Amino acid sequence: MPAGAARADNPVVQTIYTADPAPMVYNGRVYLYTGHDEDGSTYFTMKDWRVFSSADMVNWTDHGSPMSISTFSWASQDAWAGHTVYRNGKFYWYVPVKDRASGQMAIGVGVSTSPTGPFSDALGRPLVRNGEIDPNVFIDDDGQAYLYWGNPNLWYVKLNSDMISYSGSPTQIPLTTAGFGTRTGNASRPTLYEEAPWVYKRGSLYYNVYAAKCCSEYIAYSTAPGPTGPWTFRGTVMPTQGSSFTNHPGIVDFNGGSYFFYHNGALPGGGGFTRSVAVEKFSYNADGTIPVMNMTTTGAPQIGTLNPYVRQEAETIAWESGVETEPSTEGGMNVGFIENGDYIKVKGVGFGSGASSFSARVASAASGGRIELRLGGTGGTLVGTCTVPGTGGWQSWTTVTCPVSGATGTQDLYLRFTGGSGNLFNVNWWQF
Ligand code: FUB
Secondary structure (H helix, E strand, O other): OOOOHHHOOOOOOOOOEEEEEEEEEEOOEEEEEEEEEOOOOOOOOEEEEEEEEEOOOOOEEEOOOOEEHHHOOOEEEOOOOOEEEEEOOEEEEEEEEEEOOOOOEEEEEEEEOOOOOOOEEOOOOOOEEOOOOOOEEEEOOOOOEEEEEOOOOOEEEEEOOOOOOEEEEEEEOOOOHHHHOEOOOOOOOOEOEEEEEEEEEEOOEEEEEEEEOOOOOEEEEEEEOOOOOOOEEEEEEEOOOOOOOOOOOEEEEEOOEEEEEEEEOOOOOOEOOEOEEEEEEEOOOOOOOOOOOOOOOOOOOOOOOEOOOOOEEOOEEOEEEOOEEEEOOOOOEEEEOOOOOOEEEEEEEEEEOOOOEEEEEEEEOOOOEEEEEEEOOOOOEEEEEEEEOOOOEEEEEEEEEEEOOOOOEEEEEEEEEEOOOOOOOEEEEEEO
16 A cells, blocks of 8 residues: 555445446445456456445445346357446346357346346347447436447437337437547547447536547547537546546436546556546536546545444445455355455444444454454554454354444544464454
């Protein structure tokens, strides 16, 4: 950890490389759907998608991988940039994948009754297939849903209310320089539009935020009086920054604030094929334009505090060092691959008048170790230490409890793990 990084909350996820953010607000949480760049990738080697969620924009719960290339029996590879929307009690996850039969990129649809899945193939075949990527769905106030996608072109089609069929034919949105800006030096692509459309409505104005130019990309936007145009180019949302030659926008309003998600190469080992999702909070200008934003390591401010007196998943993380997550036999995910000195930061924990004990659900096929409970930093005040025994297996769970003293007010909690060498133990959940 570089000095000062203890305050950093961007990138949002540090356990794996994530890309192509698609946030969705549902039932008091932001669900963040992402792609997953494989470690050491030297291309867009992407096999599955991931879901994270947060109620406070800083502590993100890892929900694992509820959809992968193998969900789509007709797809061979390329779990690229998707988008999830909720309608009529179901969650629809539109994704670009390679169609094995044709070798072309196509748009598939996953469906689930839960925002965290599991998702199944809604159709058993592509919804549309024209070799282009990056689906995005917008449902207008009148209930009409539109599917947008495309690179190098920009397409839309009207979805039927079942969300898995459409009316009419895929139609190209004219890529005019008035609508999408002027690109120089690329005769075949005269406008700035590259890929990754993100269409939404604010008041009576329709916005299309997208990856512009290549390469490296930046984020630009256009506005229109209707969902299909005519579009007017409005300029830059985020300049080219951040060690990744792609970028990818996702915008939501949540709890009275506006949030812009993007990706960069900011994690150690990060780059164009090992990307990480990050987020900034922003306010629209009075005239409805979007301010220009820069990538930060601080990210969005926390909404409220985290309640330590209810069960919290160990995989709810503001920042971590050294740990990974994996599916737990008790449901959801657990934190694992914990080694001596690793830690998890949970930001803005509301201890109030004080905690007296700490419990954690733990398992260890080795001889366990200790969970140090520290405030404000990995070297901060020690308010308790829980000893974790060997339990006979990495998924053989037991609950340990230890006394706590001095944890009052609102604090950044650090779960610091200590012990011998190798993997020490797993943690499924904790509660003060
Ligand atoms: O992640 C693969 C591709 O890179 C996405 O589909 C594009 O938007 C770009 O981010």
